[in-house]
Amino acid sequence: MLYGSPCRREHRPSGGALALFVRGYGSTGQHRSPARPRRRPTREPQQTAQLLSRGLAGLILLGLVATGVFFVVASEQRRAAAPAEAEAEPDPIAAGMLASRTVDAAPLTVEEVFPDGEVVRPASAAPYRITMTHIDTDCGRATTGELGLLLAAHGCSQVVRAGLVAPYGDYQVTAGLFNLADAPGAADVDGRLRQLVETSDGSFATLPTGHTDPDALPTAQVGWRTRGHYLLYCVITRPHGELVAAGDPVAVRITSDLVDGYLGTTILSRRSASF
Numbered sequence: 001m002l003y004g005s006p007c008r009r010e011h012r013p014s015g016g017a018l019a020l021f022v023r024g025y026g027s028t029g030q031h032r033s034p035a036r037p038r039r040r041p042t043r044e045p046q047q048t049a050q051l052l053s054r055g056l057a058g059l060i061l062l063g064l065v066a067t068g069v070f071f072v073v074a075s076e077q078r079r080a081a082a083p084a085e086a087e088a089e090p091d092p093i094a095a096g097m098l099a100s101r102t103v104d105a106a107p108l109t110v111e112e113v114f115p116d117g118e119v120v121r122p123a124s125a126a127p128y129r130i131t132m133t134h135i136d137t138d139c140g141r142a143t144t145g146e147l148g149l150l151l152a153a154h155g156c157s158q159v160v161r162a163g164l165v166a167p168y169g170d171y172q173v174t175a176g177l178f179n180l181a182d183a184p185g186a187a188d189v190d191g192r193l194r195q196l197v198e199t200s201d202g203s204f205a206t207l208p209t210g211h212t213d214p215d216a217l218p219t220a221q222v223g224w225r226t227r228g229h230y231l232l233y234c235v236i237t238r239p240h241g242e243l244v245a246a247g248d249p250v251a252v253r254i255t256s257d258l259v260d261g262y263l264g265t266t267i268l269s270r271r272s273a274s275f
Contacts, residue, residue, distance in 0.1 A: 098228025
């Protein structure tokens with residue numbers, strides 16, 4: 001009968017609906033996008049490196065601050081110690097002992113400047129052999145060019161010098177000192193000397209004085225210092241007239257031995273102590 005057809009069992013829900021649901025879930029599960037990998041393993045090394053960099057920068061900054069503090073403290077300690085040292089060992093020039101011939105009135109002698117007669121013995125250096133000594137009241141005789149006039153203008157009264165042979169390489173040296181009127185005059189000569197020497201308008205003569213071509217290029221080196229009212233100097237040449245270069249280490253050593261050491265420290269310190 002047609003009456004009962006709408007209630008046929010074949011239209012009931014069956015297990016197929018459940019099966020379809022299960023298949024749909026399974027399908028969705030099979031096509032899900034894969035989960036993104038966690039980034040913690042990458043971030044952690046980066047964070048560690050950043051922390052290490054910041055820590056290292058902090059240590060460097062701390063070291064710089066500590067170094068700065070050290071130098072400041074050291075500088076303050078040196079400043080604090082300087083007055084005590086000055087009081088313990090007063091500079092004879094600062095005290096005025098060699099400031100002028102008014103105080104230091106006794107003339108120089110060859111025996112005072114070169115007492116041995118045969119050698120000069122700088123401190124901490126081998127002896128220099130003396131070939132001859134000379135003293136003169138005409139300071140111009142120990143100079144060339146305009147230097148003699150400059151010395152005369154500042155009251156130069158005498159020059160004591162010696163010809164020497166250095167213990168290194170047989171370099172030949174003329175060394176001595178000029179006796180000027182006062183320390184300001186010596187300082188003025190010192191300030192003008194460099195230009196005179198560089199332009200060949202004036203310099204120191206060698207001992208003995210040789211006859212050289214005035215147009216020839218100079219091959220000697222000269223060095224000088226002032227100490228009180230004295231001008232100390234040396235002229236350095238090589239045995240066969242070769243050029244003594246500006247940076248010649250032997251010439252530097254000779255100037256230190258004779259001008260700074262022997263004449264400046266040994267002779268004039270001894271003279272100042274005699275007051």
